[in-house]
Amino acid sequence: MTPAAERVLEVAGKLFYDNGIHAVGVEAIASEANVTKKTLYDRFGSKDALIAQYLRRRDERWREHVVRVVEQRTRMTPTRRLLLVFDALEQWMATENPRGCAFVNAQAELPDAGHPGREVIREQKQWLLDYLRTLAREAGIRNSRKLATSLLLLLEGATVTASLGVVPGAVGNAKEVAKQLIELN
Amino acid sequence: MTPAAERVLEVAGKLFYDNGIHAVGVEAIASEANVTKKTLYDRFGSKDALIAQYLRRRDERWREHVVRVVEQRTRMTPTRRLLLVFDALEQWMATENPRGCAFVNAQAELPDAGHPGREVIREQKQWLLDYLRTLAREAGIRNSRKLATSLLLLLEGATVTASLGVVPGAVGNAKEVAKQLIELN
DNA sequence: CCTTGAGTATACCGATCGGTATAGTCACTA
DNA sequence: TAGTGACTATACCGATCGGTATACTCAAGG
Secondary structure, three states: OOHHHHHHHHHHHHHHHHHOOOOOOHHHHHHHOOOOHHHHHHHHOOHHHHHHHHHHHHHHHHHHHHHHHHHHOOOOOHHHHHHHHHHHHHHHHHHOOOOOOHHHHHHHHOOOOOOHHHHHHHHHHHHHHHHHHHHHHHOOOOOHHHHHHHHHHHHHHHHHHHHHOOOOOHHHHHHHHHHHHHHHO | OOHHHHHHHHHHHHHHHHHOOOOOOHHHHHHHOOOOHHHHHHHHOOHHHHHHHHHHHHHHHHHHHHHHHHHHOOOOOHHHHHHHHHHHHHHHHHHOOOOOOHHHHHHHHOOOOOOHHHHHHHHHHHHHHHHHHHHHHHOOOOOHHHHHHHHHHHHHHHHHHHHHOOOOOHHHHHHHHHHHHHHHO
């Protein structure tokens, strides 16, 4: 990844997330990144490929964030570490995600199932589901598959409602519900 | 609402939802509705106003659908009627909502808080939250506010994950969790 | 030394964007 | 019968869209 490409990807990440994908032209991205359009196309090939890269990069940062928050507290009980995912989301929402899940937003703008970005979206959600299940298993949950799914529903629901401003303490609320679900097990 | 305007709104509803708002031009809408661009602008004034109307119309249909499903079974216990909202969503997803919540998708494309469509989005979510709370009260839930919020999280989470294809039986799963939450009360 | 890759600057392409202007048709109604 | 509102047809506007072409500079490396 060349320095110019790095700048392009960083700028694209900000503009795409803040304004929506279709609303941002490649001209604006190149200009903001102090790069010519030619360089942008030499590095990324097309806007669609750039979109996919944007999503991939964001997914990487999200995974690192979650894993960092959870893996940091190894002395906690596995059950509490499972709930840490909600704390990770709360931090993420405040700093990087005020406009909701970038992948859900991208899905709204990419109806074509063949778009290169769609695979990244699928992978992002699948990873989170798998991660939740792993944590659930470590916490001794009997039906880890079902609980992980339920937690995913809560996380996604909290993200949406929080970004819409309907439910102020959405993530905290979701965490409480999650705690109850785990105690039921 | 003139016949031409009606056609425009119907076509806009389909194209906006299926393809995303920014991806659809007024030219395409007018053409598909067998209407000239002039007529479209005479009736709606601007694309932004048309977007707001599209959302308003869809909100109306959604509310009618939910109320119809719930209000139909007056002989059910209030608790079971509360859970009927999940059945209403499941039907809605299968027939009208395969690409997820139109309002969440619109929010992704309308970052400007002053856009006329944004108010419609807020109203749609607020209505559902209020409706859930009313049903919860009728079901004798002690903290109806909190339960309604939790149910909203589950509904929104189920909508998102179902449309993304990550969790096949998302709405059914959400309903099960909802049932558990109600029983805890 | 000379090639290669990364970069700049600029101009261009056809297509489409949201929106407007002009002129005319038709049916209903005061 | 004269006017009004809904509509069609068509042409146009400046701006922007994603993407390409040409010509050039410059630093690094075999």
